[in-house]
Amino acid sequence: MGLRDRLLSHIFFRSMLTAFGSRTPYATKTKTFVAYFQYKIGPYQPDYYLYFARKPYLQVYKNEIFNKMYEYEGYDLIRYLETHYATFEDKSDFIRFLRYEIAERQKQPVPKTHKLKLQVTSDWLTERQNANQAAHEGLLKAQIERDVRSTLDGQGGSSIETDKIAADLSEKLAASLNKILSTTEEKMGDLTEALTTGNIELNNQHNLIRLIHLNLLIQSIEIVRGSLTEKLFKRNTNMDLASILHLHYRAFKGQQINTVQAKIGKASEDLKINDPKVQKLTKALTEFFY
Numbered sequence: 001m002g003l004r005d006r007l008l009s010h011i012f013f014r015s016m017l018t019a020f021g022s023r024t025p026y027a028t029k030t031k032t033f034v035a036y037f038q039y040k041i042g043p044y045q046p047d048y049y050l051y052f053a054r055k056p057y058l059q060v061y062k063n064e065i066f067n068k069m070y071e072y073e074g075y076d077l078i079r080y081l082e083t084h085y086a087t088f089e090d091k092s093d094f095i096r097f098l099r100y101e102i103a104e105r106q107k108q109p110v111p112k113t114h115k116l117k118l119q120v121t122s123d124w125l126t127e128r129q130n131a132n133q134a135a136h137e138g139l140l141k142a143q144i145e146r147d148v149r150s151t152l153d154g155q156g157g158s159s160i161e162t163d164k165i166a167a168d169l170s171e172k173l174a175a176s177l178n179k180i181l182s183t184t185e186e187k188m189g190d191l192t193e194a195l196t197t198g199n200i201e202l203n204n205q206h207n208l209i210r211l212i213h214l215n216l217l218i219q220s221i222e223i224v225r226g227s228l229t230e231k232l233f234k235r236n237t238n239m240d241l242a243s244i245l246h247l248h249y250r251a252f253k254g255q256q257i258n259t260v261q262a263k264i265g266k267a268s269e270d271l272k273i274n275d276p277k278v279q280k281l282t283k284a285l286t287e288f289f290y
Contacts, residue, residue, distance in 0.1 A: 139265035198248030212267040
């Protein structure tokens with residue numbers, strides 16, 4: 001154990017180091033961190049990646065994110081941001097990370113040109129959040145419309161009339177539900193913290209989409225008996241699945257329910273039903289239950 005670590009092991013010296021400004025979150029030179037911006041080990045290249053001679057410490061890594069940012073002007077800066085945003089899986093977490101990092105640096109004494117680029121980045125974040133919100137609302141509206149149409153189809157009536165009613169209802173319900181979800185997010189967060197929830201974590205985060213696909217396939221299990229179709233579930237919607245993932249899977253905790261539901265909607269669109277592997281799995285699941 002080094003001298004600094006020994007000093008930090010005693011509250012008296014910890015307090016002294018803090019008082020003299022010698023204690024920072026990065027004093028131990030952490031090399032374990034989430035790489036929001038992609039980096040490579042090797043000589044510097046004139047592209048959008050970060051480059052280091054060896055695996056960087058956290059503070060060095062974060063500083064280089066902004067040092068690289070200051071190299072660009074105008075739309076090149078936006079391309080730099082969008083390159084890294086596109087490769088990071090959890091878009092909401094990327095936005096939160098960058099917003100808080102910018103908020104801190106905007107209060108520091110930096111050159112005027114740097115402040116300008118921080119402001120441009122902040123404007124881009126606002127634009128991304130608005131675009132994501134619109135996309136979430138669109139997916140929510142589409143899901144509600146499918147659910148409403150499914151209910152109305154079971155009650156008879158013309159397809160034109162059903163489509164019109166479903167579209168009108170989904171438009172109104174999506175707007176109202178999204179407003180409710182946004183205004184109650186903090187209260188729901190407090191409530192879920194008080195509940196006994198799981199903390200399931202995958203070894204490989206790339207399997208998150210496959211996990212959603214599996215749940216969607218289980219959700220749709222059914223068997224035809226003569227003229228009747230028997231579904232495994234009386235009720236099991238994407239909202240139900242979003243709640244399960246949100247409460248019990250570490251990767252989805254801290255995200256809004258409608259954000260998780262939007263990811264499920266996107267995964268549903270990407271699920272290739274005609275893929276031989278998917279068909280084989282669907283058959284095996286059906287045979288397991290029936």
